[in-house]
Amino acid sequence: MTEKQTDTAQYTLVVRNMNVYYGAFRAINNVSLNIERNKITALIGPSGCGKSTVLRSLNRMNDLVNGARVEGEVLFHEQNLYANDVDAVEVRRRIGMVFQKPNPFPKSIYDNIAFGPRINGWKGTKSEMDDLVERCLRQAALWDDVKDKLKESGLALSGGQQQRLCIARALAVEPEVILMDEPCSALDPISTLKIEELMMELRQRYTIAIVTHNMQQAARASDYTAFFLMNDQRAGELVEYGPTGDLFTNPKDKRTEDYITGRFG
Amino acid sequence: MTTLNEDVKSGLPQGEASRRNIASRRRKGAIWRTIFLSATIFGLIALSLLIYNVANEVFGYVAIEYAVDPATLSDKPLDELNKDELVAVLQGNMRKNAFRTLENEKPMANRSDSEVYDLVVERVLKPQTLETWTLRDSWFNKAAIDAQVASDFPEAKLEFRSWISTSFLTTPMSSDPLRAGVRTALLGSLWMIAITILFAFPIGVGAAIYLEEYATDNRFNRIIQTNINNLAGVPSIIYGMLGLVIFVRTLEPITSGRMFGADSGNGRTIVAASLTMMLLILPIMIINGQEAIRAVPLSLRQASYGLGATKWQTIWHHVLPNALPGIFTGTILAISRAIGETAPLIVVGASTFIVTDPDGPFAKFTALPIQIYNWTSRPQPEFAHIAASAIVVLLVMLLSLNAIAVVLRNRFSKRG
């Protein structure tokens, strides 16, 4: 009992013995993972090993996939996200998500940000909303780019700007955790760098989990790294998890070493 | 515990307020979900009501009065009598010269069993419908019907009748709903469809091939494509007017068959209707055909070209065979459309009352939907029964066509 409490005080999300199935196919096998508060945790591994699946299980996005099923526990403030009385909508408001491809709504920049608060029962004046929009755009380092064109469509921005808009949009509902699924894979190096800097900033207030294929990015921009690999049944397993520096300089598992040095075949 | 934006006051509901907020949003969601579902189910209800209304008229009790009680004609039931016995009944119950006239028209020896039987009904029994009931009444209010018949038509016989029957399919039009059938209309529809396909299929497929395989993206071809899309939205009655002026009047020497030595007086013939229908379904056929051709993978074409095949060889040997199931499906859908179309036929001038079988492309004709329209418009309740029966015939035709289309589509998607 006390052990559990220390867990959750230090860790925002505690994953215990999680299995994820798509229909009869087991995509994730027995993963346990603690995601530390106000830190950036990177999930790495070869394509198809289940990184996205794990990430999407952390805010119940997999509910939306026909036939997807999650076993095990994901604890958030000592509550299991998969308990019967937990509302997925509330979960997703607390644990936001940024996707691989920027997906701004075909609305104005302003409305993109205001959408989340509005649907979640925002009780404030117009000028408070203006403030919120500005604050989120500033946090996402986008304010200077767009402050003169808030009424223009979010689709009119560049890819990197769109992705930062999506981050700003996620911030507007005041989440505790932000999950990012390869947020930079559709971006150029400069935009990527900007987003990495942004994550470092956001870390002070938020807990971040990020899936990435970019080894340098994981090494550069994360505090902890989790390495996943498929087992013989093609189910994803957690091979090694630890502080990023340790994992990259001194991997305990041979397979991790092979992977990060690019000798994986 | 650290909250995240402790430095700013949050406008979002927290704690209990947040729970209430979500609960109320959930409730709203559930209500609307029910509304959306009901709207979808509404279609199902409408379809059931339509089918129920048709079926309701197809079966039911009929109060029939006979000039002679059928039971008195013979000791066996009428439909068990053989031909000679039927002739005897005829002879025994008709005036002598009336019978002789019949004999002169066509000797009894040359008439078939069913023809003689029909004569007995027509000349001797002379049935008259006094009142008809729907299936629902027949089912639930039998007692009331019995009482009504006993008091209003003491002479009449109450029979349960299926208005749709083999004789309904095989007898021609008649002004007496008891004896009217859809034979002429059915044959007219089949003739018309056959000729329509004959023209529409090659032209439709040809145009689809042209647009998908040959047409480059230039102004001319874009206009053709736009034009086809526009034509698909032109109301069918406009096609009827086009057919009336072009096929019935301007091309009368051809469509009346005069040029082929089969003059039917004017251009209101099967061929004129078929050509009109062809123009009407061509846009649909072309658009469906294009989709089928587009679904053939590019790699297949490249493989063929790579072996030195010409464009047409590639199309003929590789593209068309693979697109064919899709093309057939599209054709069947277009045919279903043509079978049910009524307005253009009215305008082109299908006859409403005609009893002779159409004997070729230049015959005058009527068609199933025309018959339905005609009977539906009659105020007498008996006609509702035969209109409904004709609707059943039409719907069965359409459903079987669509079943074929579904089978083809499944074969297609399995291969694709």
Added chain:
Amino acid sequence: MDDKVSIGMDSRRITTSQRETTRPFSLKKQSRLGENIIQGFLLFCGVLSMFTTIGIVIVLGSESIAFFRQVSIVEFLTNTVWSPQIDEFGILPLLLSTLLTSTIAMFIALPTGLAAAIYLSEYASRRARSILKPVLEVLAGVPTVVYGYFALKFMTPLLKSVFGEANVNIYNMASAGLVMGIMIIPLVSSMSEDALSAVPRALREGAYGLGATRLETAIKVVLPAGISGIIAAFVVAISRAVGETMIVAVAAGAKPTFTFNPFEAAETMTGHIARISGGDLSYASIDYNSIFAIGLTLFLMTLGLNMISRRLVRRFREVYE
């Protein structure tokens, strides 16, 4: 014909042989007669549709001109009486009842069709779809004359029992309009569903990721994103209603009447064309010419609506493809 071709080929061969004498084969373009004939036939098939359009325009135009020689366009467009026997040719009564029946139809078809589309695209499980979609397809395949029967034998008695025998004419626009609405539901739902399912999944996930419910995602994100496709569906639906003939011919009435009362009988443009051309009419009469003037009006209305609709669909595609 054949000679000419071979001469052409010969002369080409002569000119090439001067330069390429030593080559065992030629990579020069060859003309393939068979291919050309086939291509010619295909081109003809493609172009035939142009003739259809030109035919429609000429037919409707020339007969209308004959009509407008005798009746001024102003009278045609403003007179509220259509009665060829007394030389009154105002399209307004026909137009009004066309618009009334269409409006009633739209009140049924647009909300129901859109709601069904939202259900099918955003809510329905695969199994529910596999049941409900075929039902709508069957509904779309029922011939319109059957709907006419349904209007006259079911909807009219229903209206009579609801609103009173005396208030509802046996032929009335409400009945025709309501059934026409039912008929058009599948069109609206399938076109709208196409528009909704073309909205990328990523947008839905974005909304869910912010804590939106299914309804909020559907109404506030997916629907606005697909709106031009949905409006296109609505416009096509209007065009279908305006051009629909058999339901109104059977159920709406057979006398041009200028009335706003939906329970009255009043003939629509299409109904009038069908009735007049169905009778025995002489090709030289003004009655005959007059239906082409109505036809032309109808054609222009539906053409305009369809063009608007396709422009909307195209704009919608540009956003997402």
